[in-house]
Amino acid sequence: MNRPEAQPLRLVPLELELSFAASDWRQDPVGLCRGALAAHGEPLRWAITAAEVRPGHQQWLRLEAVLLVP
């Protein structure tokens, strides 16, 4: 595995709040989180730091992350 970096990389912190249908959340929790983070850069390290199941079968999350951004 080698990843030649064409451009200098920056590390950028990000906090996001997200909400998903609980049924979607159970199917692919990582894909949903990574997909939301990918809109801002490549997720290098992330974690859910707050969560709750909300009325209407909604899964609410707060993510903290550091992203790689060219």
Added chain:
Amino acid sequence: MTAELPTILLIPTGIGCDQGGYAGDALPVARLLAAASGCLITHPNVMNGASLYWSDARIQYVEGWSLDAFARGALALRPQRRQRLGLLLDAAIEPELALRQRQVFEAAGATLGLELGPLISTDAPLGVSLRLAESGSSWGSLERPDALLRAGERLRQAGATAIAVVARFPEDSSAEALQAYRRGSGVDALAGAEALISHLLGRHLGLPCAHAPALAPLAPMGELDPRAAAEELGYTFLASVLVGLSRAPDLLPPGQGPLPGDISIGQVGAVVAPAGALGGETLLSCAARGIPLIAVQSNHCLLQVGAEQLGLTVLSAPNYTAAAGLVLALREGLAPRALLRPLPPLEYLSG
């Protein structure tokens, strides 16, 4: 004995875990779970006790970015008897402190018999900074990731198969957070930035990597918490990193292998994590695969991201001793519910 049950032990770094939030103080837990499972996969935060370490052929030492990729099925692990170690030093480290690091490296060869490869200093200071996020978790950043990656590439080209990184960390020995950590409360302020460094290098090189901070020695403290004491025994935190990396598994991208003895996520039979810290990528990947999750109630941390908050089904263990019992039950093919009293009722499906 029944065949081994590969088990992942997670204790996220930088969130103030009662066990594993200090200086390798989850090592007894790792040893217990390695014995119960026969094969434990865990990360440097669990194993690194600065000058103190424990080597066990049943424990696979895998840094966090690679562990996430393993759980997604993007990597497999190939256990190794030894790795050829490279040492990467941040150019910001003062000469005397850098000399201490090099001497630990040499001692690991002379005293422990580890295979030493090349060493290098970065061509620019890495510029490590520390930060606490809104949750109170420790994070951090790096001004010059490019310098880190260039140095890592040179070590790999020179034959290193695993890389130990030592970066100069900012310090304020009088800081309230540091004093609280030494007394056994609060968060390891360095941990988040350490994880970023090893994640970045592991992602770039595809080699086992781990990090030790370079810090000036602290004045002795009488009321030092035993869990933090391993970091005050010497001049560096490097010895445990070198020992961990010396038998870290190779990281295999898809399409390589498998050979007998390789470990893939499909073989993992359990994941053990603090009950309030279930929101990491490795754990969620395992949950989606239906791998049993063992949530340890006694390992409190500053997060409250548990099974209830995430809608997950877990096996609850009051402490790590009970978690080891559950791992052993799973390894033996016992249904954990059969060990409970009263027995849970049967589930009748309507016709």
